[in-house]
Amino acid sequence: xxxxxxxxxxxLLARLRSLPxxxxxxxxxxxxxxxxxxxxxxxxxxxAPAPHAAGVEAWMDARAHAGTLExxxxxxxxxxxxxxxxxxxxxVALEAAQDAQADGAVLAEFxxxxxxxxxxxxxxDAAVEALLDGLARSGLRCGLIVCAMRHLPPRExxxxxxxxxxxxxxxxxxxxxxxxxxxHPPAVHAQALARVRGAGLPITLHAGEADAxxxxxxxxxxxxxxxxHGVRLADLLADPAQQALVDEVRxxxxxxxxxxxxxxxxxxxxxxxxHPIRAxxxxxxxxxxxxxxxxxxxxxxxxxxxxxxxxxxFAEADLVRMGLDxxxxxxxxxxxxxxxxxALRAWAHGRALPGF
Numbered sequence: 001x002x003x004x005x006x007x008x009x010x011x012l013l014a015r016l017r018s019l020p021x022x023x024x025x026x027x028x029x030x031x032x033x034x035x036x037x038x039x040x041x042x043x044x045x046x047x048a049p050a051p052h053a054a055g056v057e058a059w060m061d062a063r064a065h066a067g068t069l070e071x072x073x074x075x076x077x078x079x080x081x082x083x084x085x086x087x088x089x090x091x092v093a094l095e096a097a098q099d100a101q102a103d104g105a106v107l108a109e110f111x112x113x114x115x116x117x118x119x120x121x122x123x124x125d126a127a128v129e130a131l132l133d134g135l136a137r138s139g140l141r142c143g144l145i146v147c148a149m150r151h152l153p154p155r156e157x158x159x160x161x162x163x164x165x166x167x168x169x170x171x172x173x174x175x176x177x178x179x180x181x182x183x184h185p186p187a188v189h190a191q192a193l194a195r196v197r198g199a200g201l202p203i204t205l206h207a208g209e210a211d212a213x214x215x216x217x218x219x220x221x222x223x224x225x226x227x228x229h230g231v232r233l234a235d236l237l238a239d240p241a242q243q244a245l246v247d248e249v250r251x252x253x254x255x256x257x258x259x260x261x262x263x264x265x266x267x268x269x270x271x272x273x274x275h276p277i278r279a280x281x282x283x284x285x286x287x288x289x290x291x292x293x294x295x296x297x298x299x300x301x302x303x304x305x306x307x308x309x310x311x312x313x314f315a316e317a318d319l320v321r322m323g324l325d326x327x328x329x330x331x332x333x334x335x336x337x338x339x340x341x342x343a344l345r346a347w348a349h350g351r352a353l354p355g356f
Contacts, residue, residue, distance in 0.1 A: 018104060022323045037082055069209065086130040096134075111145035115163070145176050149177075149178060173202065176203070255326065278313065
């Protein structure tokens with residue numbers, strides 16, 4: 001079960017399960033159901049880290065608490081190997097959308113690096129086709145963001161970009177750079193980012209998670225409309241010499257997809273209570289709370305919302321404002337964005353939240 005630090009009948013958690021969620025940052029290969037992972041490993045004849053779902057969750061939890069992004073990413077070796085069949089990809093995508101919807105999602109964007117499956121025998125186009133099939137069968141307003149792995153050579157990022165563009169308008173809604181950040185800045189992949197930007201496909205980039213705050217501005221200058229994590233930008237807020245950089249990021253109007261528990265797990269924050277999301281929010285930067293990897297971090301969107309209220313001093317009205325901005329910044333169409341806005345405002349009105 002996710003959110004093991006929270007009581008399942010916690011009144012705040014129960015209330016926030018009904019909060020309409022706008023999911024912008026959810027990695028499909030980090031959000032499998034534990035039982036599904038076991039079944040997929042068994043179907044492929046691969047060893048499992050434990051014989052039951054609770055053991056899988058414990059194995060993932062141990063890696064999540066190792067304290068570095070690199071250790072955190074180890075769990076993906078297991079999930080990617082398990083998913084390396086078209087039917088498995090479709091199943092994981094379908095279940096991810098179903099689980100998000102059950103947790104209150106009214107709009108969702110999921111992401112993955114399809115080229116990871118190529119060495120395992122699945123062509124990139126076949127992988128995308130299977131993933132989109134699963135998402136389409138969910139009934140949730142959702143889309144797919146194609147990731148490139150930033151530690152790979154730029155030619156591979158360009159291949160991922162061309163893949164995303166082939167499927168743009170058919171379920172693929174954006175492009176991202178993911179993976180180990182330190183030592184692999186956006187500028188290394190400038191050609192692919194320029195190709196995507198020139199074709200008009202929206203870009204969201206992981207930046208300022210495991211590298212310094214200025215990487216956020218670098219990502220913005222390469223066309224990112226949203227930033228995955230971006231928490232290291234908070235390091236610059238108190239430095240007068242860095243205010244021009246922060247001001248440029250703010251003026252660009254980018255949205256930060258902040259994943260508190262994941263950031264604690266990777267060492268980007270000491271705790272949710274001390275997480276930089278508070279400083280970023282108080283500085284007037286647009287952001288929303290996201291889960292990143294529901295299996296690997298053992299979280300849900302409702303649980304993350306609960307932690308922000310209880311540990312970081314946010315109000316429920318703040319969560320609604322975050323959701324509204326996330327809806328505005330979604331790469332999905334206006335119909336989906338407007339439906340999310342209406343659901344959030346209705347929830348706020350029903351609870352007589354201040355400002356709504």
